Each structure stands twice: as C-alpha cells, then as structure tokens.
Amino acid sequence: MTSSQQYSDLANTHDADRAYELDRAHVFHSWSAQAELNPMVISKAEGSYVWNSAGHRMLDFTSQLVYTNLGHQHPRVVAAIQEQAATLCTVAPPYANGTRSEAARLIASHTPGDLNYVFFTNGGADANEHAIRMARLHTGRTKVLSTYRSYHGGTHLAVNVTGDPRRWPNDNGSAGTVHFFGPFLYRSMFNATTEQEECERALAHLEQVIALEGPSTIAAIILEAIPGTAGIMVPPPGYLAGVRELCDRNGIVMIIDEVMTGFGRTGTWFGVQQATTSDGSPVVPDLITFAKGVNSGYVPLGGVAISPEIYETFAHRSYPGGLTYSGHPLACAAAIATIRTLEDDHIIEHVARLGDEVFRPGLRELAEKHDVIGEVRGTGVFWAIELVKDRATREPLAPYGGTSKEVGAIAKACQSGGLLPFVNFNRIHTVPPLTVTEDEAREGLQILDSALSACGTA
Numbered sequence: 001m002t003s004s005q006q007y008s009d010l011a012n013t014h015d016a017d018r019a020y021e022l023d024r025a026h027v028f029h030s031w032s033a034q035a036e037l038n039p040m041v042i043s044k045a046e047g048s049y050v051w052n053s054a055g056h057r058m059l060d061f062t063s064q065l066v067y068t069n070l071g072h073q074h075p076r077v078v079a080a081i082q083e084q085a086a087t088l089c090t091v092a093p094p095y096a097n098g099t100r101s102e103a104a105r106l107i108a109s110h111t112p113g114d115l116n117y118v119f120f121t122n123g124g125a126d127a128n129e130h131a132i133r134m135a136r137l138h139t140g141r142t143k144v145l146s147t148y149r150s151y152h153g154g155t156h157l158a159v160n161v162t163g164d165p166r167r168w169p170n171d172n173g174s175a176g177t178v179h180f181f182g183p184f185l186y187r188s189m190f191n192a193t194t195e196q197e198e199c200e201r202a203l204a205h206l207e208q209v210i211a212l213e214g215p216s217t218i219a220a221i222i223l224e225a226i227p228g229t230a231g232i233m234v235p236p237p238g239y240l241a242g243v244r245e246l247c248d249r250n251g252i253v254m255i256i257d258e259v260m261t262g263f264g265r266t267g268t269w270f271g272v273q274q275a276t277t278s279d280g281s282p283v284v285p286d287l288i289t290f291a292k293g294v295n296s297g298y299v300p301l302g303g304v305a306i307s308p309e310i311y312e313t314f315a316h317r318s319y320p321g322g323l324t325y326s327g328h329p330l331a332c333a334a335a336i337a338t339i340r341t342l343e344d345d346h347i348i349e350h351v352a353r354l355g356d357e358v359f360r361p362g363l364r365e366l367a368e369k370h371d372v373i374g375e376v377r378g379t380g381v382f383w384a385i386e387l388v389k390d391r392a393t394r395e396p397l398a399p400y401g402g403t404s405k406e407v408g409a410i411a412k413a414c415q416s417g418g419l420l421p422f423v424n425f426n427r428i429h430t431v432p433p434l435t436v437t438e439d440e441a442r443e444g445l446q447i448l449d450s451a452l453s454a455c456g457t458a
Contacts, residue, residue, distance in 0.1 A: 016041045016053030030154070031166065045072035048436045050420060058415060059444050061432045062422040066228060066260050067297030070338055070347075071433035077298050080337035084329050093120075093326040103332035106339040107294065107305065110269040113284030115305040119319075120327035124259030124291035125153025127302040128222065130321055131287045132157060134304065135220035135253035137320075138313045142175075143218045145209065147182035149230035152222060152257055161222060164230055165401030180209045182223070184233045186375045186386065187394065195236035203242040215250035220287075225271030228260035231427055232377060232384035240275035240283045247286075253310070256285040259302070260382075263293035264342055264434050267352030267380035274379070286310055293434075295334035300325075342434075351434050355380040358438055359430060362445040370452045372397060381441075383430040385448075396426035406455070413451035419444055 012018060020041050029037055041053035048071050050060050063069065070077060084099060091097050104118040119134075121127045132144050146152065148163035159167055160174040167174075181189040183202040190201035210218060221243060227233050240256075247254040261271030268274055275283040287310065291302030325331075342348060355378070363376040363383060374388035387397035387407060398404035407423060414421040414428075422429040432444060 014043075016043050020053070047071045047073070048433050048440050056418075058418050058420040059432070059440060059447070060420050061430055061444050061448075062420055063431050063433050064297065065292070066265070066422070066429075066431045067292035069263055069265065069293035069434045070296040070341055071435045074296065074337075074341065074435075076341050077296060077334050077337040080333040081298060081330055084333035088329055090325075091329055093322060093324070097327070097329060097332075099329045099332045099336065100327035103327070103335040103339075106336060107290070107303070110263075110339070111288055111305045112270060112273055112282050113307070115284070115288055115307055117306040117308075117311045119304045119306060120323075120332075121291070121302040121304070122300050122323055122325055122328075123153075123302040124257075124289060125155040125158040125302075126323065127259065127289035127291055127304050128152045128158045128161065128255075128257060129155055131255045131289050131304045132161070132220060132222065133321055134287065134306070134310055134313075134319070135255060138310050139219045139251065139253060141217055141219035143178055143213060144176060145178050145180055145206075145213070145218060145221045147223065147227070148179050149182060149184060149233065150224055150227055150257075151229040152224075153259075168401075178209065178213055178218075180206055182227065182233070183236050183239050184231070185236065186233075186377070196238075199236040199239045199242065202236075202239060203246070206243065207246055210246060210250060210252075215252070218250065218252050220253040220255050221247060222255040222257060224257045224259075225261045225274075226266060226379070226382065228382070228429075229424060231386070231424075232382055232429060234377060234379055235275065237275075238278070240272060241277040244277070244283050244285070253287065254285040255287045255289065257289050259289055259291045260293075262288070262290040263338070264348045264351050265293060265380055265382045265431070267348065267355050269348060293338075295331060295338045298334040298338075299328065299331035301328070301331035301335055345435075347434050351380045354436070354438065354441055355382075358441045358445075359383050362442065363430065366445065366449055366452070369449070372452065378430070381430070381432055381434055381436065385428045385430065387426045387428065398426040400425060409455045410451055413454045414447060417447040417450055419447040419451070421448070 042050050043053050044051040049057050051057050107118050108116045146161045150163040152158045152161045159170045160177050163179055183198045185198045188198055192198035192201055244254055256272045258270050272283055286307045288305040295301050367373040367376050372387050373385055374391055374394055375386040377384055389395045389397055398407045411421050411423045422431055
C-alpha cells in the first residue's frame with residue numbers, strides 16, 4: 001500500500017460538517033444526555049492551541065481532560081510513535097519488549113521511594129481497579145476508604161470508590177467501599193478556621209472512621225495526591241503524612257492516585273512529593289496509580305507503581321489480572337519521549353516557576369477584581385477558581401453536581417475571546433499544558449478577566 005493510499009483512508013475525516021453529522025448519527029458520548037449534545041468539532045491542534053471547525057483559535061486551558069502535558073502535536077512524541085509503528089506496532093503483554101521495559105524504567109526512576117515495579121494498564125480507571133485488587137489480595141481484607149470529593153474513574157469499582165455525583169446513578173456495586181471527608185478548608189466539614197485545624201480534625205475524623213469500620217477489615221485508603229476533578233484542593237501540610245501513619249499503624253495499604261497530578265503538573269514529578277513528614281522525610285505510598293500525563297495522552301496508557309512488599313506477595317503467587325494491551329508499544333514509546341522531554345527541557349522547573357510567578361499572583365489579582373471569585377487554589381499549572389454568588393455565604397454559582405446559566409455564560413465568553421476553559425460545577429480549572437509559555441499563560445488569564453467582566457461579575 002502506498003502512502004497516498006494510506007492517506008486516502010482518512011481523507012473524509014477532514015470534513016468538519018461530515019464529522020459533526022456522523023458524530024450525531026453514530027457516536028455515544030460519555031457522561032452526557034445524548035440528544036442534548038452539540039459537540040464542538042476540533043479540526044486542528046498545535047502546542048497550547050486548538051482550532052474549531054470555523055477556524056477559531058483557542059488557547060487550550062483544559063489540556064483536554066488534563067492530560068496533554070506536552071501540549072498538542074509535540075514533535076518528539078509524534079516521532080517516537082511513528083518510529084515505533086515502523087518497527088513493531090503491537091506485542092502481547094506476556095513477551096518482554098524493549099520499549100515497554102524502558103518506559104517502566106523511566107517511570108520508576110521518578111517515583112518516590114522504592115516503587116520500582118510497574119504494572120501497565122490502558123488508563124487511570126483500570127489502574128485504580130488493579131491497585132485496589134492488589135491491596136485486597138495483599139492484605140486479605142475487603143474494604144476500601146476514599147473521600148467524598150474525589151474521582152477515581154468510570155469503571156465499575158472505580159466509579160463506586162469515586163466521591164463525586166457521577167457515582168450516584170452507578171452506585172449499585174459499592175460493597176466494600178466507604179467514604180469519608182477529606183480536608184477542604186474553604187468548605188470545611190470540621191468548622192476549622194486554619195489549615196492546621198483542618199489537618200488535625202480531618203485526620204481525627206479519618207482515625208474515627210477506621211476505628212468504627214474495623215481496622216482489620218480495611219485493605220486500602222485511596223486518595224488523590226491533590227483532588228483534581230473535585231476541585232483541586234491542595235492537602236494542608238501534614239495531612240498525607242498523617243494518613244501514611246494511620247495506614248502503617250493499622251496495616252492498611254496507602255494508594256495515591258496520581259492520574260491527574262503525575263508527571264509534572266504540580267511542579268514536582270508526582271504530587272505526593274510535595275508532602276513530607278514532621279522530620280522532613282518523604283511520604284511514600286505503597287501504590288501509585290498514573291495515566292494521562294505519562295505520555296501526554298497521545299496513546300492510551302496507565303499503570304500502577306508497586307512497592308517491594310506488595311510485589312513480594314505476587315513473586316511466587318500468580319497475580320489474577322491483566323489486560324490485552326498492557327504496556328502497548330505505541331503507548332510506551334510515547335511515554336519514553338514524554339518523560340525524556342520533561343527531563344531534557346527542564347519542564348518540571350518551568351511548571352513550578354509558572355505557578356509561583358504567573359498563576360498564583362495572576363489569579364489572586366482576578367480574585368481581588370471580581371467578587372464572583374470566592375477562592376483560588378492550586379500549584380504549578382493546576383489551579384481552581386471557585387465561583388460564588390456571595391462571598392460571605394460562599395453559595396456556589398452553580399449547584400454541586402450541576403451547572404447554571406451564569407457559569408455557562410462565562411464559559412461561552414471565554415471561548416469567544418479565544419480561551420477553551422475547563423468548567424466543572426461552579427469552578428473553572430486553569431490547567432493548560434505544562435509547556436505553556438509565560439506569555440500564553442498571561443494571555444489566558446487576560447481572556448478570563450475579560451470574560452468575567454463581560455458577564456457582569458466584576
């Protein structure tokens with residue numbers, strides 16, 4: 001087959017009108033009422049920008065679903081996929097393969113502590129499913145504890161471990177899952193007024209939940225390093241260390257979900273690396289789950305980084321789980337290129353600098369100007385803007401689990417101004433690619449400022 005014949009197979013896919021018509025005729029979308037959809041057709045993307053079918057360019061402050069860490073069409077990642085495709089497109093998981101092995105080595109080189117073993121999955125949800133399975137088999141226990149404000153995936157177990165409203169219509173397989181309140185000072189469940197109070201009271205609450213549920217019944221506690229979809233609530237200092245101590249005391253496996261925070265988004269390789277114990281030691285979980293940013297989402301890939309103790313459980317005992325595409329060569333090639341680019345181009349340092357010098361001060365300026373902003377919070381290029389009707393009462397501008405015409409108007413104004421925003425409930429998440437330039441970041445904040453002003457929120 002010639003290259004021109006290959007290209008002809010995709011020729012019709014470049015027609016935006018046809019793409020929309022076929023989407024509405026055949027594509028079933030996730031998390032949506034199908035007949036009410038009017039999806040935007042994205043016709044082109046490059047770097048920090050996407051173009052819709054009308055040729056309107058927008059700065060992508062969503063990183064799609066917070067995964068294009070290196071932006072769109074990064075030449076090094078595209079070239080790695082092409083090179084791998086020309087050599088070996090696919091190989092089954094039982095065989096050793098150099099691309100898969102190198103991807104695992106690179107991932108392990110950046111995980112905290114001695115999490116040196118990697119089980120590859122197809123994405124974040126199945127990574128969390130397998131981490132929980134490992135914890136249950138390792139401990140011989142069943143229960144899994146997770147917070148109400150959390151998201152761990154859309155598969156059967158992962159969505160029941162999830163705390164946000166997407167769990168509600170799927171909550172028919174939640175045997176063994178228990179939810180508790182995590183720290184969130186802005187909407188504290190513990191009547192806390194300081195971060196220290198919030199930390200202490202949240203840990204006391206978790207300790208009580210463990211006691212009442214029965215420590216000997218609990219296999220794992222799963223936490224996002226920084227809850228992402230639920231609102232980018234950075235844990236107060238000492239919280240993750242406190243959870244680690246509770247897990248150690250009770251023989252519970254600590255799982256940290258880094259699907260959204262991993263591979264540089266927070267200004268460190270993993271979000272948990274921002275947490276330390278009282279003596280300055282790192283907080284090292286037993287399992288870390290990852291996906292998204294590991295290869296910028298160019299080819300689906302996720303995984304679990306595994307401690308030696310849990311590895312030993314399955315050293316001479318078969319692990320009862322696997323996936324047909326585990327460690328797919330094309331996905332692993334993209335991971336290798338992504339991780340090496342993060343290293344070579346010092347992107348983690350760039351992210352930390354953007355967070356400190358652009359996003360934190362820039363978003364605080366917006367909060368001073370617009371009364372609709374109740375709080376801004378985050379780190380690196382991982383920020384949430386909490387929109388409220390009233391700063392004193394903190395009443396959300398959209399209900400929990402829903403939206404409102406006010407939030408919809410702000411999102412529409414952002415798009416008209418050239419910004420693709422990430423909107424969830426009453427929040428706008430500022431989550432551009434890690435490679436966004438300082439000028440692009442400031443441009444995005446300026447468009448958001450104008451959108452808020454145009455919607456009468458100043």
